[in-house]
Structure formats: structure tokens, C-alpha cells
Amino acid sequence: MTERFKVKESDVPSELKAGLKELAGIVPLVINGKKGIEIIFRKKGDGITLTGKDGKLLIDYKEINDAFRGLGLANARSDKELKNIKLSEKRRMEKTFVMPDASRNAVLNEKSVCEWFRFMALAGINGFMFYTEETYEVPGEKMFGYMRGKLTIKELKEYDDYAAKFGIEMIPCIQALAHMQRILQYDCYNKIKDTTSVMLCESEETLKFIEKIIAAAVKPFRSKRIHIGMDEAWDLGRGTYLTKHGNVPPFEIMTKHLNSVMAIIRKLGLRPMMWSDMFFRALSATHGYYDTSITITKEMKKQIPQDVDLVYWDYYHTKTSDYNDMIDKHLEMGSTPIMAPGLQSWNRFWAGYQYAEDTVSAGLKSCFGKGVKELVLTIWGDDGTECDLFSTFPLLQFTSDMVFTGKADPEYSKINLKGSAGIDYDDWKIAGTMDNAPFIKNKNQPTLAKSLFWEDPLLGLWQPQLDGNRVNSHFKKVSTDLKKVLAKKGNERLMMPYLLTDILADKADLPTIIHEAYHKNDKKKLKEIASKTIPMLVEKIRELNVCHRGVWLDNNKPFGWEVLERRYGGLINVMEYAKFRLDSYLSGDIFKVEELEEKKEKMVDLPRNVFGGTNSWRVSSTGQYFHQML
Numbered sequence: 001m002t003e004r005f006k007v008k009e010s011d012v013p014s015e016l017k018a019g020l021k022e023l024a025g026i027v028p029l030v031i032n033g034k035k036g037i038e039i040i041f042r043k044k045g046d047g048i049t050l051t052g053k054d055g056k057l058l059i060d061y062k063e064i065n066d067a068f069r070g071l072g073l074a075n076a077r078s079d080k081e082l083k084n085i086k087l088s089e090k091r092r093m094e095k096t097f098v099m100p101d102a103s104r105n106a107v108l109n110e111k112s113v114c115e116w117f118r119f120m121a122l123a124g125i126n127g128f129m130f131y132t133e134e135t136y137e138v139p140g141e142k143m144f145g146y147m148r149g150k151l152t153i154k155e156l157k158e159y160d161d162y163a164a165k166f167g168i169e170m171i172p173c174i175q176a177l178a179h180m181q182r183i184l185q186y187d188c189y190n191k192i193k194d195t196t197s198v199m200l201c202e203s204e205e206t207l208k209f210i211e212k213i214i215a216a217a218v219k220p221f222r223s224k225r226i227h228i229g230m231d232e233a234w235d236l237g238r239g240t241y242l243t244k245h246g247n248v249p250p251f252e253i254m255t256k257h258l259n260s261v262m263a264i265i266r267k268l269g270l271r272p273m274m275w276s277d278m279f280f281r282a283l284s285a286t287h288g289y290y291d292t293s294i295t296i297t298k299e300m301k302k303q304i305p306q307d308v309d310l311v312y313w314d315y316y317h318t319k320t321s322d323y324n325d326m327i328d329k330h331l332e333m334g335s336t337p338i339m340a341p342g343l344q345s346w347n348r349f350w351a352g353y354q355y356a357e358d359t360v361s362a363g364l365k366s367c368f369g370k371g372v373k374e375l376v377l378t379i380w381g382d383d384g385t386e387c388d389l390f391s392t393f394p395l396l397q398f399t400s401d402m403v404f405t406g407k408a409d410p411e412y413s414k415i416n417l418k419g420s421a422g423i424d425y426d427d428w429k430i431a432g433t434m435d436n437a438p439f440i441k442n443k444n445q446p447t448l449a450k451s452l453f454w455e456d457p458l459l460g461l462w463q464p465q466l467d468g469n470r471v472n473s474h475f476k477k478v479s480t481d482l483k484k485v486l487a488k489k490g491n492e493r494l495m496m497p498y499l500l501t502d503i504l505a506d507k508a509d510l511p512t513i514i515h516e517a518y519h520k521n522d523k524k525k526l527k528e529i530a531s532k533t534i535p536m537l538v539e540k541i542r543e544l545n546v547c548h549r550g551v552w553l554d555n556n557k558p559f560g561w562e563v564l565e566r567r568y569g570g571l572i573n574v575m576e577y578a579k580f581r582l583d584s585y586l587s588g589d590i591f592k593v594e595e596l597e598e599k600k601e602k603m604v605d606l607p608r609n610v611f612g613g614t615n616s617w618r619v620s621s622t623g624q625y626f627h628q629m630l
Contacts, residue, residue, distance in 0.1 A: 006033030019165040047090030064167025069124030076419025089404040097127035105560025106385035107149040121166035122420035129173040138216040149559030156220035172217035178233035195239035231275030251282035255303040273309035315342030323366030346380035353432035355445035361408035423490040431497035447613030454620035458595040460511025475504035530582040
């Protein structure tokens with residue numbers, strides 16, 4: 001390795017030594033080296049300062065994590081720049097947590113977790129939590145996380161020790177009310193079941209169970225903090241609870257349950273946070289979260305414990321004023337919220353960069369003005385985590401840079417990302433454009449690639465949503481642009497989005513092309529599709545399947561991949577079935593293709609050029625199953 005930097009071990013503050021040894025193999029730094037720029041770490045000041053002086057680089061820092069961000073900043077700059085550098089930064093927010101989803105099939109493996117922590121150190125991110133509904137070990141609960149790749153107490157303890165080397169605080173993030181369908185499906189949990197996903201409130205059995213899982217969740221960690229979830233309890237009090245207690249207002253059920261959980265939390269000496277949406281939904285006439293017209297009375301405020309931090313999640317707004325209004329409503333409830341933006345990783349194969357940048361920057365500007373001090377960066381994996389979660393690294397860098405500088409500056413982040421992850425922001429952002437076809441006027445990030453990739457070529461369920469626009473050429477451009485940068489060091493992960501967009505360059509418009517050829521009685525075109533296009537696409541889908549499998553096994557535990565393996569197998573069979581149907585028609589075995597006879601209809605009533613994509617692969621696959629639209 002190039003000896004670009006060196007440190008004298010005897011001069012390194014003791015709190016940095018363990019982390020520095022881990023990073024010495026990641027950045028070109030040699031401990032007790034003979035060559036390169038000597039770095040001197042000094043614990044002083046109120047942030048980070050890099051000073052080039054007399055051929056040495058002084059890195060002043062406030063907290064452990066700051067020191068390693070300083071190293072990342074140095075690694076991103078040339079020797080010439082460092083010679084006389086004077087760069088100072090200061091956190092605008094005290095804590096930035098990263099929260100990858102470990103409940104939607106993908107659970108990061110040990111190699112990946114350690115890689116995330118090293119990157120976070122160099123980027124200056126000082127908090128981490130796995131989102132675990134039931135994918136963590138609870139002694140005595142054999143079905144908890146069964147065959148789901150659950151994180152063991154031993155694993156989490158080792159991760160906590162490793163994170164601490166970099167000044168990263170790990171905390172548990174669980175659910176103490178809803179999102180529990182994966183355990184409530186088992187008969188052994190019937191006694192604590194209200195509905196398919198919500199636990200039964202006002203039940204001693206439920207509270208005993210919650211105390212047990214909280215005790216297990218906090219056991220591996222140094223921190224006394226815990227995220228107890230409690231969001232999106234859509235049918236709260238509408239199942240067994242309704243039979244037992246009758247119709248009780250959701251706000252009353254929610255606050256009573258929360259106070260019971262808080263008694264457990266206080267008993268264990270913990271400091272909790274929870275999602276805030278259920279309070280808003282319970283008070284809103286439309287059951288909406290972002291309803292700032294709700295009235296919070298003094299009596300209601302008294303029912304909300306003041307020793308729980310409310311986490312305001314918002315993944316959709318791009319105006320700072322919207323965040324200001326919501327933060328003000330949280331302040332009315334009695335405390336300053338924790339802000340939780342989303343890095344647009346769910347229901348897609350690669351993070352949506354532009355929309356994430358727009359929503360994160362608007363939210364953080366509001367946080368700076370309103371005095372919000374903590375951040376949770378959500379990295380969701382809804383519908384099976386098709387996305388490579390590493391694709392969020394540039395967005396994590398972008399957010400951390402904004403925390404340290406107070407402004408959104410993608411150019412600054414492009415420089416810093418080179419030093420923290422060794423990757424090119426612009427190259428990775430190409431893949432993030434796959435969902436942004438030129439005609440689309442969505443306010444939210446559409447799920448274009450996912451919807452059209454899993455789409456049945458005969459049914460063409462999403463074709464009407466394209467409003468007559470063709471998108472093969474859009475995907476062709478993205479795949480061509482990706483192909484140009486594939487060979488660059490650090491771009492190995494771009495192979496998966498390249499293969500995907502290369503397929504969509506021929507598949508995205510295929511249902512419409514088939515439909516038009518059929519109704520024009522263009523049998524020559526249909527024969528070409530059946531004999532050439534579909535077999536070619538099947539082979540490319542097989543190649544993507546193998547590539548995606550490799551990415552998954554490199555990133556995650558193997559559990560959960562079986563879901564996507566079945567999707568790929570299903571798509572390949574459906575493509576081959578389409579060929580069979582067309583061949584049968586062309587040979588005269590059948591006189592019509594009934595799937596192509598039926599008039600195509602829009603499944604989602606949206607304005608022209610607003611694409612209503614899916615957050616479930618099933619909706620692309622069949623008209624037999626239709627739910628949850630975006």
C-alpha cells in the first residue's frame with residue numbers, strides 16, 4: 001500500500017488507536033511509517049480543523065468520530081492541497097444515526113457491517129441502528145426471527161465493540177406495537193395478537209412479552225437508548241381488542257399502551273425514542289400523518305410521556321416550510337423531535353439520488369433553523385430489499401457533509417466521497433436516474449424500473465400508466481452511460497444496475513410493442529419477438545439473476561434471497577410462457593391471444609405523465625393481486 005500518510009503511534013491519543021488501526025488498511029496510512037505526510041491528532045476545539053504546517057497535517061477534533069472524519073477529509077485532498085490547508089467544520093446536529101432495514105429479508109452480514117462502520121467513521125457519522133422487527137435474538141423465543149437471518153446477541157455485541165472504536169453509538173431499534181406480522185403469523189403468539197400485524201393492547205401477556213424483547217434488544221449494547229417503533233398501527237384496536245373492549249378511540253389506545261411500555265422502559269433505566277405518526281393519525285380527520293391542522297389540547301399533551309423522544313419521519317416533502325410546520329406541531333406536543341429523512345432505497349434496485357438530495361436538504365435546513373439536534377437516516381428495504389443498500393453511501397456522505405457545513409453542496413460531497421469510500425458520486429448517480437424518464441412529472445420518486453422489470457409482457461399492466469410515452473430509449477441511455485464507467489475502480493457495484501437497464505432497454509416497451517403488432521396483424525413482428533427478442537431477454541434476465549444473487553450474498557446473510565430467487569424464476573417462466581402463447585397463435589394452434597384482446601386500463605388514476613408505479617412486485621406480475629400503490 002502507498003505510504004501517503006504516517007502517524008507516530010506514541011503520539012496518537014489513546015481513544016483513537018483502536019479505530020486508527022482498523023482504518024490503516026483502508027486509507028493509505030502507515031502507523032510508525034517512514035514516508036508520507038505525518039498526521040498529528042489533537043483533541044481540541046469545538047469541531048474539526050485540518051491545518052497544514054511545516055510539512056505536517058494537524059487534525060484537531062472534539063469527539064472520536066470527528067477525528068476520523070478529519071482523516072477522510074485529508075484522504076480526499078491532494079498532497080499539494082494539504083500542504084497549506086486550513087479547513088474547519090462543526091456539527092450542526094449532535095447525533096446522526098444510520099438505520100438500515102434488517103426486517104425486509106436482507107440482514108447485512110459481518111463483512112458489510114464492518115465496511116459500513118469504517119465508511120461512517122471517515123464520513124463523520126456517529127450513530128447506527130438496525131431496524132429489527134423480530135430479526136434479533138430473544139432467548140426462549142424460538143420463532144422470533146426464525147429462518148430470517150436474525151442478529152444474535154453475540155453478533156450485536158461484537159458490532160457494538162467495533163463501532164465504539166470509531167465513536168459510533170449503536171442502539172437497538174425494535175417494534176413494541178405494530179409491524180409484527182412475521183411473528184403474529186405463528187399460533188404460539190395468538191394470545192398477544194390483536195390483528196395480523198398489531199399486538200394486543202391492555203394485555204398482561206403482551207406487556208410481559210414486550211418487557212422480554214426490550215431486555216433482549218438492549219443487552220448487547222453500551223448505550224441506554226432504544227427506538228421502540230410504534231408506527232403505522234393501521235388497524236389498532238380493530239381485531240381481538242375490539243371484541244374485548246369495544247370501539248375505543250385510537251389516540252386513547254395508543255397513549256395507554258405507550259404509558260404501559262414506558263413503565264417497562266423506566267424500570268430498565270432506558271432512554272427511548274419512537275415514531276410520531278400514530279399521534280398525528282389518531283388526531284387527524286383524514287388519518288394523515290402530515291396533517292398540520294390537528295388540534296393538540298393540554299389534556300392530550302398530558303397523555304404523551306415527556307421522557308420519550310418523538311421521531312418525525314418524512315421522506316417526501318421538498319419544501320423547507322413543510323418541515324417547519326411539522327416540527328412546530330411536534331414542539332406543541334412538548335419536545336423537540338428527532339428528524340428522520342429517507343434515502344429513497346425502497347421499492348427500487350438502486351437509491352434515487354436526486355429525490356433523496358431534495359428531501360434531505362429541505363428537511364435539514366428546517367432542522368438547523370428549529371434547533372433539531374438528532375437525525376435518523378432511514379434506509380428502507382420494502383418489498384424484499386431488491387436494492388443494493390450500499391448505493392446509499394453517496395447520500396450518507398451528502399447528508400453528513402450538510403450536517404458539518406450547514407449547506408447542501410454536492411460538489412463538496414463528490415470530493416469527500418473519494419476520501420471516505422473511494423467511489424465517484426457522479427458515476428453512481430447515473431444508476432439513480434433509471435427511474436427518472438424525461439416525460440415523468442412526479443413529485444415523488446417513481447418506481448419505474450421495478451414496475452416495468454417485473455411486468456408480465458402479455459398483460460402489460462403498467463403500460464397505460466406511461467400515457468403513450470416510450471421508455472426503451474431512456475433505459476438504453478442509462479445503460480450506455482453506465483457501461484462507459486463500469487471499468488473504473490470503485491464502480492464494481494454498477495454492474496447490477498447496468499444489466500437491469502440493459503434489459504429494460506428492450507423490455508420496458510415490449511408489452512405495448514406486442515399489443516400493437518397483434519392488433520395490426522403484424523405476424524412478422526410477432527415472430528421476431530417470439531423467436532429473437534424474448535429468448536434474448538430470458539438469457540439477460542438469467543445473467544442479472546446471477547449478478548444480483550452475488551451482490552446479495554456479498555452484502556447480506558443468505559436468508560431472504562430465496563424470495564428474490566423465486567421472483568426471477570417466475571419472471572423467466574412468464575417470459576417463456578409469453579413466447580409459448582405467441583408461438584401457439586402464429587402456428588394456428590389458437591386463433592387469438594386472449595390476454596391481448598382485453599382493453600388496457602389505468603390501474604391508478606393519476607394526471608398525465610405522472611407514473612403510478614408499484615411498491616409490490618406482485619402488482620406488476622398479475623391482475624389477480626393488487627394493493628398498495630405509490
